Amino acid sequence: MGLLDGKVAIITGAGGGLGEAYAKLFAKEGAAVVVNDLGGPRDGSGSDKGAAQRVVDEIVAAGGRAAANTDDVSTVQGGENILKTALDNFGQVDILVCNAGILRDKTFANTSEQDWDLVVKVHLKGTYCCVMPVWKWLKDNGKPGTIIMTSSTSGLYGNFGQSNYGAAKAGIYGFMRVLSIEGRKYGIRVMGLAPGAFTRMTSDLPGFRDREPDAMALPENIAPGVLYMASDLAADHTGKVLGVSSRGVREIKMMQTDGFAPGRPYTAQEVAENADKVFFPAAPEKTAASA
Numbered sequence: 001m002g003l004l005d006g007k008v009a010i011i012t013g014a015g016g017g018l019g020e021a022y023a024k025l026f027a028k029e030g031a032a033v034v035v036n037d038l039g040g041p042r043d044g045s046g047s048d049k050g051a052a053q054r055v056v057d058e059i060v061a062a063g064g065r066a067a068a069n070t071d072d073v074s075t076v077q078g079g080e081n082i083l084k085t086a087l088d089n090f091g092q093v094d095i096l097v098c099n100a101g102i103l104r105d106k107t108f109a110n111t112s113e114q115d116w117d118l119v120v121k122v123h124l125k126g127t128y129c130c131v132m133p134v135w136k137w138l139k140d141n142g143k144p145g146t147i148i149m150t151s152s153t154s155g156l157y158g159n160f161g162q163s164n165y166g167a168a169k170a171g172i173y174g175f176m177r178v179l180s181i182e183g184r185k186y187g188i189r190v191m192g193l194a195p196g197a198f199t200r201m202t203s204d205l206p207g208f209r210d211r212e213p214d215a216m217a218l219p220e221n222i223a224p225g226v227l228y229m230a231s232d233l234a235a236d237h238t239g240k241v242l243g244v245s246s247r248g249v250r251e252i253k254m255m256q257t258d259g260f261a262p263g264r265p266y267t268a269q270e271v272a273e274n275a276d277k278v279f280f281p282a283a284p285e286k287t288a289a290s291a
Contacts, residue, residue, distance in 0.1 A: 002030030013100030015051025196245025
């Protein structure tokens with residue numbers, strides 16, 4: 001018995017890296033998998049339609065069920081075609097993992113309009129384009145389902161040189177939170193994922209560059225956390241973000257202080273005087289001894 005027996009999963013950006021690891025693990029756990037990947041370099045400038053088929057061939061050779069799709073996730077038609085691939089091959093969809101993405105990292109002053117638009121289009125609009133047809137199909141057919149959207153600590157915490165990527169990933173967080181509320185009446189769970197992995201996309205970024213990757217940061221060691229999210233083991237959870245990385249699996253949560261509530265007209269000076277209530281305590285600075 002697998003954790004996903006009888007389920008059909010769509011995984012975007014599954015021609016390599018994290019998506020490939022998810023697809024292979026999901027198939028091993030009994031799911032039929034639609035492997036979507038446009039292919040091409042990480043800046044989104046090209047395509048390679050063989051990437052998705054290679055993963056499908058490996059899944060089938062291992063005894064699993066899979067179908068390839070090479071549509072562009074950032075178009076409405078592409079999202080509809082991805083769902084059609086699932087329905088044509090397997091007759092249903094139960095799980096969607098929005099994983100496809102690109103990087104065009106630059107400091108903000110050096111970020112062109114094209115760099116901004118393309119990253120936001122692939123990540124944020126691409127999530128919309130893939131979620132909408134699946135959402136409607138689940139809702140219209142009265143089927144419960146699970147949707148996992150990939151956010152990032154770059155959007156949740158911020159990261160130097162990733163204004164376009166961080167903005168898109170923060171938008172995905174907000175999108176996830178709203179749909180988790182709307183999905184409750186339909187039995188649709190929606191969760192966010194903030195992975196930290198050593199892949200083709202991240203291999204030359206600070207933190208990974210010029211050093212051997214932690215084995216727990218490899219895609220195959222991120223995938224079990226995502227399998228948990230997609231399976232009935234997480235049936236009681238929706239609207240939450242899990243960080244899955246070499247540091248482990250942990251919830252990332254937005255919080256607020258008790259704040260300053262004067263209950264009457266107040267001045268900016270009074271806010272300053274109550275700063276200890278308005279703001280969280282500052283984290284202690286690291287010293288050479290503690291770093």
